[in-house]
Amino acid sequence: MTTPLTAPQFPEWPQYDDAERTALVRALEQGQWWRMGGGEVDAFEREFAAFHGGGHALAVTNGTHALELALQVLGVGPGDEVIVPAFTFISSSQAAQRLGATAVPVDVDLGTYNLDPAAAEAAITPRTKAIMPVHMAGQIADLDALGKISERTGVPLLQDAAHAHGAEWRGRKVGELGSVAAFSFQNGKLMTAGEGGLVLFADEEGRDHGFLRHSCGRPPTDIRYLHATSGSNFRLNEFSASVLRAQLARLGSQVETRERRAALLAPLLAAVPGVVPQSRDERATRVPHYMAMFRVPGIGEERRNALVAELVRRGLPAFVVFRAVYRTNGFWETGAPALSVDELAERNPNTELIHSEGIWLHHRTLLADEDAVRAIPGIIAAALESV
Known part of the structure; x- marks a missing residue:
């Protein structure tokens, strides 16, 4: 493979046009700027639920509050346990920890980077109140196996769908999968x-x-400050x-573009010596591709970090992957299990590999034209040779 003399051009993110400008003016001119008096939040909730096949939005x-609120509705509180992937952004664990619960990190699949159902089932105790699969990079976790575990044990699932806007599992959208799902619209997400x-x-x-719970315990029709709950x-x-609302209107076409570009990129990445792309579960019939993820087995964390810096220097929007949640100071502040870092590392060998060998490319790379996507593997191959 050859590296282009100039870096390919990738679209900027976030993307916007007159649809967002018009929407902001519409919200401004309605004269009520919070959800209890305006109509934009109500309309967005209806439209988002419809796009995702149903449910009640x-x-x-923010996405962290979405997880925290969902856990609270599921009855999670002090003394409870919530099973989370060891490999995820730390909001997944902290949402439980901030409610006084203990976050229990379990290992992920080395191919999809998603929660390992067998590891999750083995971690269930009488204190377990929820299992939180994270749909990593838009690849839906194994909801067939996890759903059966939930049915057998009575422990509900909470889908962390922060990466999974528009995703489908066996042709079913997130709103048709029968469990609570939480989404994020942070600046880097698929809509924001x-x-x-x-x-x-x-x-x-x-x-x-x-x-x-999200409105200080106050019913929507209350005018006498009769707070029904804490x-x-x-x-929002x-x-x-x-x-x-404007972002949602273009989400479908963007997912279609990323699906096409990801199908082009994956085999090219796999052809780069030493590179192993995140695998796709065949039951995931639509993957929105929040990230293009891959590992370089055996590279080690220090050289991986140098490789990411080199990729950025060569014009790729590359990042190191999330750390194992138990390898951050924040995880241990409250609600951590009675195990050491070394003990958790031993229980989560796949997470240990991914967090030290993994790299992700921003999803805007998959909105570029085909020539730009074809140039990516050559950049990675050349960067690998130089670090």
């Missing part, structure tokens, strides 16, 4: 308003409970919702 301030989040509940009762202020504002 509740928009919130800078920040924002959403919980997609399977039933209206869960959504109503979530509404109370809660916090996780309400009207301006963010108006932008997200």
Whole structure:
């Protein structure tokens, strides 16, 4: 492979046009800028639920709050345990820890980087209140196996779908999969308003409970400050919702583009000596590709970090992958299991490999033209030779 003399051009992110400008003016001119008086948040919730095949949507301030709120609705609190992937962004574990629960990290599959169902089942105890599969890079976790575990044990699933806007499993959209799902609209996500989040509940009762908790315990029709439950202020504002409505309108076409580009890139990456791309579960019938992920087995963390720096120097938007959650100071502040880092590392061998060998490319690379995508493997091959 040859490296181009100049770096390929990749689209900027976030993307916007007159649709967002019009939406912001519409939100401005309605004269009410919070969800209790305006119409943008309500409309966005309806549109997002419809796009994802159903469910009952509740928009919130960010993806971390979406997870925290969903766990609270599921009854998670002090003394409980929540099973999370050891390889994930730390919001997955901290959402449980901030409720006073213990986050229990379990290993992931070395191919898909998703929660290992057998490891999750082995970690269930009488204190387990939820299992949180993370759909890593938009690749839906094995919901067939996890669903059976949930049915057998009575432990509910909470899908961390922060990477999975528009994803499908066996032709079914996230809103048709029967369990609660939480989304993020942070600046780098597949649709964004800078920040924002959403919980997609399977039933209206869960959504109503979530509404109370996200609005300081206050029912939507309350005018006498009769707070029915405890809660916090996780309400999304009207301006963010108006932008997200515009973002949602182009999400489908962007997912289609990324699917085509990912199908082009994956075999080219696999042909680079030493590179192993994230694998795709054949049951995932639509993957939105939040990241293009790969490992370089045996590279080690220090050289991997040098490789990422070299890729960035050569014009690729490359990043190191998430650390194992137990290898961060924040994980140990509260709600950590009674195990050492070394003990958790021994229990999570795949996570140990991924977090020290993994690299991801921003999803905007998969919105580029085919020539730019074809240039990526050559850049990676040349960078590998230089570090």
